[in-house]
Amino acid sequence: MSNTFQLNRRLPGWLVDTARQIRRHALLARDEHRLEPILRRVKPLTMLDTASTIELARHVRTVVKDEIAGDFVECGVWKGGSSFLMALLARALGSERTVWLFDSFEGLPPPEQIDGPAALTWAASKDPSNYFDNCRASIDQVKQSARELGLEDCTRFVKGWFEQTLPAAARELGTIALLRIDADWHSSVRCCLDHLYDKVAEGGIVVLDDYYPWDGCAVALHEFLGERRLAHRIRPCGMGAFFRKS
Numbered sequence: 703m704s705n706t707f708q709l710n711r712r713l714p715g716w717l718v719d720t721a722r723q724i725r726r727h728a729l730l731a732r733d734e735h736r737l738e739p740i741l742r743r744v745k746p747l748t749m750l751d752t753a754s755t756i757e758l759a760r761h762v763r764t765v766v767k768d769e770i771a772g773d774f775v776e777c778g779v780w781k782g783g784s785s786f787l788m789a790l791l792a793r794a795l796g797s798e799r800t801v802w803l804f805d806s807f808e809g810l811p812p813p814e815q816i817d818g819p820a821a822l823t824w825a826a827s828k829d830p831s832n833y834f835d836n837c838r839a840s841i842d843q844v845k846q847s848a849r850e851l852g853l854e855d856c857t858r859f860v861k862g863w864f865e866q867t868l869p870a871a872a873r874e875l876g877t878i879a880l881l882r883i884d885a886d887w888h889s890s891v892r893c894c895l896d897h898l899y900d901k902v903a904e905g906g907i908v909v910l911d912d913y914y915p916w917d918g919c920a921v922a923l924h925e926f927l928g929e930r931r932l933a934h935r936i937r938p939c940g941m942g943a944f945f946r947k948s
Contacts, residue, residue, distance in 0.1 A: 744783040744787045748784050764907065770879040773802060773879065775801075775878050775882070776881075777868075777898070781847065786857075802857075810886055841859055865889075872897045878902045878903065878906060886919065888918030889922075891923065911942040913936070934946070
């Protein structure tokens with residue numbers, strides 16, 4: 703039995719939780735400082751908060767450090783910030799990876815009842831503070847950002863609705879080391895899992911940005927894992943969640 707575990711058993715639970723929170727914030731501050739040059743470049747191009755961006759960077763470091771083969775794939779890219787973060791960090795770590803950006807580049811399809819009341823309210827209210835023109839950004843705009851960041855040579859863009867593009871793309875894609883699904887709604891998340899999960903390498907990481915905000919994303923993931931009888935442990939990742947394929 704470890705000394706840390708023995709100590710935790712003797713301390714009040716609130717004190718252990720407080721210590722964990724202090725350590726977590728200290729690590730976030732450390733990583734934010736280390737990543738500041740990259741974060742500054744991608745911040746205008748992503749909706750992610752700082753904690754979620756740093757968690758994504760940690761996943762990139764993990765698959766590079768563990769030598770997990772494969773490309774990086776993002777489904778639902780908006781202005782490309784998360785994809786560009788992955789590309790810039792991989793390059794900084796000396797790892798040559800192609801980053802695939804899948805998006806309609808026309809915004810989101812409408813949510814359905816299974817996506818939950820919060821999703822339906824969001825789509826109907828069009829709140830200017832977090833609606834972002836239905837998460838719309840043109841492919842020309844995102845490609846221009848890739849050029850300005852010097853990432854033309856390591857990014858691939860696939861435009862269209864997932865159910866139309868992913869079946870063919872899955873045949874072209876090689877192994878995936880890191881799959882980030884930012885597809886919001888049940889049908890879109892399920893489509894990404896159905897077509898891309900089998901491409902993820904053993905030890906690869908799957909991130910679901912909308913696991914906590916939208917009901918449909920969580921339902922899609924649990925449906926998929928249940929039907930496949932997969933026992934992946936789902937862990938928090940900033941505002942989203944992730945699991946590691948094993």
